[in-house]
Amino acid sequence: MYLRKNIATSESGFIFNPATGDSFSANPVAAEILRQLKQGTGAAQIKEWLLESYEVEPLRLERDWDEFINQLKEANLLES
Amino acid sequence: MKKNYESPVIQKMNGGLMNKFGTRTEYEPVKQIDGVSVQSLMAEFGSPLFVLSERTLRRNYQDAYRAFSTRYPNIQFAWSYKTNYLNAVCRVFHQEGSWAEVVSGFEYQKALGNGVPGNKIIFNGPEKTNEELKLAADNGSLIHIDHFDELFQLLEISDQLKRKPRVAIRVNMDTGVYPVWNRFGFNYENGQAFDALKKIVASEKMELTGLHCHIGTYMLSTNAYRTAVKKLGDLAWKCKTELNNPLQYIDIGGGFPSTNTLRGSFLPGTDTVPSVDEFAEAISNQLQELGYGSTDIPLLILESGRVMVDDAGYLLSTVVANKRLSDGRRATILDAGVNVLFTSFWYDHPISPAQDFTHHTEDQVLYGPLCMNIDVLRQSANLPLLNRGDKVVVHKVGAYNMTQWMQFIHMRPNVVMIDEQGKVHLVREAETLAYIEQQERVPEHLEKISL
Numbered sequence: 001m002y003l004r005k006n007i008a009t010s011e012s013g014f015i016f017n018p019a020t021g022d023s024f025s026a027n028p029v030a031a032e033i034l035r036q037l038k039q040g041t042g043a044a045q046i047k048e049w050l051l052e053s054y055e056v057e058p059l060r061l062e063r064d065w066d067e068f069i070n071q072l073k074e075a076n077l078l079e080s
Numbered sequence: 081m082k083k084n085y086e087s088p089v090i091q092k093m094n095g096g097l098m099n100k101f102g103t104r105t106e107y108e109p110v111k112q113i114d115g116v117s118v119q120s121l122m123a124e125f126g127s128p129l130f131v132l133s134e135r136t137l138r139r140n141y142q143d144a145y146r147a148f149s150t151r152y153p154n155i156q157f158a159w160s161y162k163t164n165y166l167n168a169v170c171r172v173f174h175q176e177g178s179w180a181e182v183v184s185g186f187e188y189q190k191a192l193g194n195g196v197p198g199n200k201i202i203f204n205g206p207e208k209t210n211e212e213l214k215l216a217a218d219n220g221s222l223i224h225i226d227h228f229d230e231l232f233q234l235l236e237i238s239d240q241l242k243r244k245p246r247v248a249i250r251v252n253m254d255t256g257v258y259p260v261w262n263r264f265g266f267n268y269e270n271g272q273a274f275d276a277l278k279k280i281v282a283s284e285k286m287e288l289t290g291l292h293c294h295i296g297t298y299m300l301s302t303n304a305y306r307t308a309v310k311k312l313g314d315l316a317w318k319c320k321t322e323l324n325n326p327l328q329y330i331d332i333g334g335g336f337p338s339t340n341t342l343r344g345s346f347l348p349g350t351d352t353v354p355s356v357d358e359f360a361e362a363i364s365n366q367l368q369e370l371g372y373g374s375t376d377i378p379l380l381i382l383e384s385g386r387v388m389v390d391d392a393g394y395l396l397s398t399v400v401a402n403k404r405l406s407d408g409r410r411a412t413i414l415d416a417g418v419n420v421l422f423t424s425f426w427y428d429h430p431i432s433p434a435q436d437f438t439h440h441t442e443d444q445v446l447y448g449p450l451c452m453n454i455d456v457l458r459q460s461a462n463l464p465l466l467n468r469g470d471k472v473v474v475h476k477v478g479a480y481n482m483t484q485w486m487q488f489i490h491m492r493p494n495v496v497m498i499d500e501q502g503k504v505h506l507v508r509e510a511e512t513l514a515y516i517e518q519q520e521r522v523p524e525h526l527e528k529i530s531l
């Protein structure tokens with residue numbers, strides 16, 4: 001799973017898709033995930049890192065993760 | 081230490097469109113009410129929880145009183161019981177000097193129970209039984225007649241009364257605000273109101289003391305009150321000159337808006353509603369134009385309800401769950417629904433998280449806990465992401481909720497009042513199954529169940 005190559009992300013959570021002209025804002029957890037996805041980090045590794053750094057239960061994270069990936073797909077931000 | 085977690089989300093930004101509300105007030109965390117922490121209130125009294133601020137109740141009364149008393153020399157407020165008849169609330173207003181305004185025998189008894197002398201109770205409403213009328217008449221209460229049948233009802237029982245009942249009539253009229261409220265009282269324009277007044281005076285069985293109107297609620301026009309005063313003033317003048325029966329008071333009812341935002345309106349209420357001062361200015365100016373001398377100016381009675389209590393009431397609630405709806409909208413489920421927050425049918429109540437959060441916000445629909453489609457607290461609120469267990473504060477819920485709430489699916493929660501010293505008092509206990517069922521009777525043949 002990779003973020004599309006041309007997607008621009010900023011540290012403050014601003015995302016821009018030059019192909020469609022759409023821009024998005026991400027909350028801090030989302031911005032962190034996007035940064036790591038952009039670097040090519042794998043899903044399992046990102047999740048592990050989230051569990052270590054944030055106050056969150058594995059079950060909850062699993063659920064949120066699926067939903068978040070869906071959001072990225074719908075927003076056309078993922079490499080198909 | 082681990083960082084606070086919040087579900088990851090992205091949100092599409094609309095090319096530079098301003099947020100509809102233009103302010104961030106809805107998502108400033110509200111961690112305390114009158115200096116008492118929201119978390120501690122909920123820890124002690126549960127969730128959901130109604131909280132009343134005695135300081136705000138008194139301040140609202142004093143502000144409204146000042147607005148009128150500095151402009152007109154003879155005024156009296158009467159607390160509109162149906163707006164919030166928790167005894168603690170009523171007593172705050174009675175301590176401040178308010179009379180009672182009631183619309184049923186039940187409310188009448190409550191007012192007596194709160195220590196209001198009978199001659200300081202205004203009895204409004206379209207339904208009064210013979211027993212209730214007799215009691216009110218004998219107590220010297222101000223009986224506001226709603227229709228001809230009630231006028232005849234009073235005449236019929238007049239022989240059984242210890243004294244002449246003190247009466248006024250409720251008048252309805254066109255004040256330029258639509259729809260015209262013509263359901264209650266006698267109409268001004270078609271002469272019905274003056275007819276009723278003539279009948280009362282001619283009967284010699286009642287003491288005609290005043291005139292009453294209540295032209296609507298959440299009124300946004302000060303001019304409507306000018307018109308109402310003008311028309312009541314005209315009737316009062318005719319009572320004096322044609323019926324030789326000068327009146328003691330003009331009661332213009334309630335209706336001043338609180339700063340809540342009506343559902344679906346584009347601008348928040350704080351930006352659109354006239355202040356009590358503006359209403360006071362319009363009403364007093366018009367009263368002065370009626371031409372009374374300093375010795376016979378009528379008493380002005382006000383029955384303001386929502387403007388006195390709305391912003392003194394808070395509803396604290398807990399997030400039960402989050403959902404993504406099939407159309408992509410985010411939904412947050414709270415443990416308080418329309419069963420306790422009846423006014424969410426007509427207001428977009430402001431809602432604030434009670435804890436810190438990140439800057440990210442999203443439009444979301446807020447549902448209550450009822451398994452019913454009608455249970456929507458806000459169709460759309462721009463709020464930060466709330467996690468299960470997070471707390472929220474719903475604002476401006478003091479009017480009409482603690483009376484119109486329903487015991488539907490859930491029981492009604494605790495209500496506390498924070499006094500002016502910051503001490504918290506339980507003023508209505510949460511309901512229990514035993515409380516609900518104590519009125520029920522199970523027929524004998526239904527006692528046994530075997531499944």
Ligand SMILES: Cc1ncc(COP(=O)(O)O)c(C=O)c1O
Pocket residue numbers: 160163181204294296297298333334335336383384385386387479
């Ligand atoms: C007769 C009467 N007086 C006063 C009130 C209080 O009105 P408000 O809350 O709009 O001030 C009402 C409410 O409907 C009413 O019917």
